[in-house]
Amino acid sequence: MTQLTDDIIIRAVSRLMIPFIQLYALYVIMHGHHSPGGGFQGGVILGASFILYLITHGLEEAKIRMSEMKAGFFSASGLLIYSGIGLLCLILGSNFLNYGRLSVILKVIPSQARSLGILGVEIGVGITVMAVMFSIFFDISTGGIIPEDEGD
């Protein structure tokens, strides 16, 4: 599943499409509160673009862009963004994830702070979902056996 095959049409088409898929994923994350979508959906599209890269370009090239270690790092850092914003609200003396309180440090009115806080949380969710989607596909397709150590 992760081996490289010499189908040039698929590789050329995916090389053309992957940047636009990722741009569209960022649009879905950013416009989550105006249109259908949000952090999870954008993260799924972003993860699908990496899965497409892994399928079409093989494991060796895909590990340069996104390895298992990087996927773990991204999934943890997205969760850190999410819970960090929540805890920041808690520290500022409000409820967990009550973004209106962020207006104290962002120097904007509470409704704007609410919008920005939701955007930050969506970005965190998107990063986590992208990394976890990629990680699940990576583990299933390699059967848990990664050809060589990637720790270096």
Place this chain on the structure above:
Amino acid sequence: MNNFFLWLGMGLFVLVLLCLYRGVFGPGVLNRIAAISAIGTKTLIILLLMGFIYQRVEMFVDISMVYALLNFIGTITVAKYLEMSGEI
């Protein structure tokens, strides 16, 4: 105009049923892959027609684009799986 879109969607629904027949009973795997891919494309158009009926096209365009992307990736994945397992 709404009736026009409604009838167009119902016509596409009949075509989806025909493709579904090919997907379920079709001889061989390749016919099934092609049928599923065609069903995905028709579903995309049906979603857009629903958007026209509900007057919220800008919402449904997003959903149908995601549908098209995942349909493309899914078809490629199944094809590659079959190639790797040597069934073609």
